[in-house]
Amino acid sequence: xxxxxxxxxxxxxxxxxxxxxxxxxxSGHRSVSWYQQTPGQxxxxxxxxxxxxxxxxxxxxxxFSGRQFSNSRSEMNVSTLELGDSALYLCASTRQRGxxxxxxxxxxxxxVT
Amino acid sequence: xxxxxxxxxxxxxxxxxxxIINCAYSNSASDYFIWYKQESGKGPQFIIDxxxxxxxxxxxxxxxxxxxxxxxxxxxxxxxxxxxxAVYFCAENxxxxxxxxxxxxxxxxxxRP
Numbered sequence: 001x002x003x004x005x006x007x008x009x010x011x012x013x014x015x016x017x018x019x020x021x022x023x024x025x026x027s028g029h030r031s032v033s034w035y036q037q038t039p040g041q042x043x044x045x046x047x048x049x050x051x052x053x054x055x056x057x058x059x060x061x062x063x064f065s066g067r068q069f070s071n072s073r074s075e076m077n078v079s080t081l082e083l084g085d086s087a088l089y090l091c092a093s094t095r096q097r098g099x100x101x102x103x104x105x106x107x108x109x110x111x112v113t
Numbered sequence: 114x115x116x117x118x119x120x121x122x123x124x125x126x127x128x129x130x131x132x133i134i135n136c137a138y139s140n141s142a143s144d145y146f147i148w149y150k151q152e153s154g155k156g157p158q159f160i161i162d163x164x165x166x167x168x169x170x171x172x173x174x175x176x177x178x179x180x181x182x183x184x185x186x187x188x189x190x191x192x193x194x195x196x197x198x199a200v201y202f203c204a205e206n207x208x209x210x211x212x213x214x215x216x217x218x219x220x221x222x223x224x225r226p
Contacts (some may be wrong), residue, residue: 031212035216042216042217043202043216045213045214050212055210058213090156094212097210097211098208098209098210098211098212099144099145099208099211100212101147101159102159103159104149104156104157105156106154106156107155107156
């Protein structure tokens with residue numbers, strides 16, 4: 001069974017630009033969560049999507065948004081990029097919402113210059 | 114062991130020895146716990162999980178212990194191998210219909226040949 005895939009793997013953007021990252025969950029998994037990983041703050045929860053609806057949101061500004069499609073694939077968007085948005089963005093999928101095994105993709109490394 | 118900032122605590126063990134990685138979790142309402150392993154350039158890899166109604170769970174070469182009284186979680190790795198060298202994270206979930214994971218800062222395991 002294929003794992004969680006994320007595209008692109010690496011991205012370099014300039015301050016003020018916007019970016020869209022994509023995540024394809026494991027087949028049959030319907031919940032997708034996004035996390036930001038930085039050396040200073042570690043892994044922080046961004047949001048969770050299930051059945052095309054955002055179910056839970058972390059403490060990030062409104063510049064961070066996402067969506068989920070009917071095939072459970074998810075995208076996250078960051079607008080008006082800041083230097084501090086440089087991070088590894090990870091998505092994780094699980095079969096259903098709640099306390100179940102979550103599997104992570106390899107992440108998208110975003111560098112903002 | 115917890116840490117802040119860029120410098121994660123490091124546990125150095127001899128190849129073949131047993132490793133014990135500790136984690137203090139923050140929320141007494143947490144109901145589900147996961148250990149992840151993250152190698153350089155990769156996303157977190159699921160190792161083992163445990164629910165709050167259990168004290169111990171064993172996998173292949175790994176054992177997770179949960180002490181709810183003191184909010185402490187540990188991961189024991191038997192016969193540690195060079196391939197076990199990585200950063201290890203514990204994560205907690207409050208259960209219910211909530212997939213959000215709250216991660217610890219991480220501990221680096223270094224295996225000496």
